[in-house]
Amino acid sequence: GENVEQHPSTLSVQEGDSAVIKCTYSDSASNYFPWYKQELGKRPQLIIDIRSNVGEKKDQRIAVTLNKTAKHFSLHITETQPEDSAVYFCAASMWEYGNKLVFGAGTILRVKS
């Protein structure tokens, strides 16, 4: 089955700097890759997603890139702010399998002001 690895496990950046989180997946059939943000004690919330027919997607300060050949995808956050501090999870799935997402172990992002 699918396996998703996520790095780094923790990341500290200075406010205003960029943060990059990387994930690799094992199943070449996966075609949907969302990123979720989970603040302490709160529910995971989708922040951006990408499908395998697209190489990059941006939404304001957040972008995701996908390399299907290498089977890895990355989250890029520019101009980080203290409110970006949270745990970020990448996930992979096959679009046809609905809700069955395979998540990475998460990255704790700390933005220091």
Added chain:
Amino acid sequence: ETGVTQSPTHLIKTRGQQVTLRCSSQSGHNTVSWYQQALGQGPQFIFQYYREEENGRGNFPPRFSGLQFPNYSSELNVNALELDDSALYLCASSPRGGRGANVLTFGAGSRLTVL
């Protein structure tokens, strides 16, 4: 439009007991899935329900079972509780098919502690 609601928010059980967790899906969503999130880890897929039937299952034993009701709400039942079942149980809903089918809306979770 209401979001995904789960109950109870916290509960404590002892080994061998049984537990039922409940979830109301977001308005307009007809697919519900359950995830187990152990401390410091990512959510793990337990199963998905659509049209009141299990429609996909992760690597969890049969003592994890569920139901979906005609109003799309759902229950997760865990029998013969083990210490390792201690976790945050997340319910997520989504519309079936078409754009947004994989976009999960999560509830706040039910924190289960097994002693």
